[in-house]
Amino acid sequence: MPFGKMGASTPITTDAIWNLLKQIPDPEVPAINIVELGVVRDVIFSEDGSGVEVVMTPTYSGCPAMKVMEDDVKEKLSAEGLEVKIKIIYKPAWTTDWMSEETKAKLKAYGISPPPKLTFEHLHPLSTVKNAEVMCPFCDSTNTTLTSQFGSTACKALHFCDSCHQPFELFKCH
Amino acid sequence: METNIALYKYCVRIADTSLILAQRMCEWCGHGPVLEEDIAMSNMGLDLIGQARGFYSYAAKLEGKGRTEDDIAYFRNEREFLNRCLVEQPNTDFAYTMMRSFLHGCLSYLQFRTLVKSKDDTIAGLSEKALKEMTYHVRHASEWIIRLGDGTDVSHQKIKSALENLWQFTDELFEMDEVDQTLIKSGIACDLSLLRAEWDQMVNEVLAKAKLVRPTAGGYQSKGGFNGAHTEHLGHLLSEMQYLPRAYPDAIW
Known part of the structure; x- marks a missing residue:
């Protein structure tokens, strides 16, 4: 079980990470969050639990909001004391x-x-x-x-x- | 030919073609005939830049010399650019721009549709993304070609002139060499000659609807863009596109 900044008493679950990610709005359509948009594909903890890898996929190849979303994810999860890595995948391609x-x-x-x-x-x-x-x-x-x-x-x-x-x-x- | 060297060149060719067309599309920004089209062209330019970035990044990784996508895009001269000559042709007018996008887009669409099944996972993934975008681009351009061709005398004349002048760059879209042959053997690249019939069919369908006559075969055809032999226009395009990073190599943005 991974641990965040609060130490051993409050382990961060995968669900908790997903809930944090759901607090990040789509920078261009703020009515929905980035999880609802479908750009977050997976959340993977490192073996020792100190870091987390967020797997994301762009909506369009050249979507300028992608960088903003990556930065928002890093900021949000770093605040929990986690080491954050973003991995971009293209397959399967994002679909509405x-x-x-x-x-x-x-x-x-x-x-x-x-x-x-x-x-x-x-x-x-x-x-x-x-x-x-x-x-x-x-x-x-x-x-x-x-x-x-x-x-x-x-x-x-x-x-x-x-x-x-x-x-x-x-x-x-x- | 070594697979990795072939693969690097293959990716750069795709990326260069996307990037140069993107630069041309973005030249319309602020100059579009109507606001919607101004936005459309920048939008398509953005898709193409995105595609180019994906293929450049992969090429840089394959090369393994620590270069980035920007290094490849901004610090090469025209003879080192491997794009098809069609996409470097000047915008000239809206009709030219649509015809250029259409002739290139049909092939690009068919190519990505094949590359989705590439044995190289990165290429397959990038292609899956690009395929959806090219579908939109071709639809957009084809609708305009029909509207202009079947429109007024003036619009017909403009799109006809675009077709007749750009046709000399169409055979080149299908040019292949040992890079392609090496990768076709390993199931990574796509055999462009197999796409010719469907490309012809797509082009003929739209030209017929636009009341345009397909130029006859046998006229002059340009060659060699994918190996660095370009028309005069590319150098001018690069001088503008590369100005900032060349003048200020340490600039970051």
Whole structure:
């Protein structure tokens, strides 16, 4: 059992580490935390329990928030007296399918349309299959139009609701 | 050829192609025809920089001389860059930019789709990530090509001119040498010649929808970018991209 700064009386469990990580918000979408986002893949203690390795995977190859998230993880866990190492893996590649329904509900409440389920249309660039219906996070109408596949961050697309006339962002299915 | 030397070169070729295209895409930042496209092009540039970083880091590790991804990107001259010549061609206008992204993107998409099954785990992992991004990039570019080609006389003329001028850099996308052969044998690299038919099919499909005529075979075709023989444009691009780290080699950011 690993031990943190409080010494032998309060061993830090893997669950406790995960709970600490859940306190770190996604720097670009602070409504959800980095565990809900799905970028934290594993937590591994070193043999003597003095250190912990956090295995992470980027959302997009060039996501500028990745460095911020790594720094946040280091800061959070170092404060517990742990030696922190970050390991970046690329496989399996991050997918929005890892997001739970609860997380998607949080995104919607925050004003971002949650990602639809990954289907074939997302997997082939020239697929002519109709895009999945995108729901406006404000009025729930599916009478919406794509403005741009690329939004304010790598993970979002711009849409417009033709019912309530609000522009909104869609967390892209990836 | 030794596998590790081949693998280093293979990764640098992929990374250089991504980085140079990224630099071109980012030149649009603040100059896009509309805000959404300005953002889109920087976004795609960012994806490409991310892909380049992954492959450079792996190349640096394979080389084992303590160099970093930045050392490889910023401290080599044009003859040492191994990107395909297509991606160094100037932006010229929006139509050129979309056509360049499309012609390169279709191959890049097919290549990463194959490399996902590479016997080299790092390459397979980086490719899985890149594949998803290239799917988006190709979709974006293909939609614009159709819109411009099947649009007004002016937009048709621009995209037609882009196609006809950039076509000379398409055979080069499929060029291979002993680096590829060595790695194909060990199940690491992908045989580009096997992707040609599907690339043709993708390109033909979009060109037909865009009411564009595919240039006839037999015209001049550029060669050798992947071994350092470049067009004049690369040197100018590098002089801008590498200025800061060359002028201030100890700068950190």
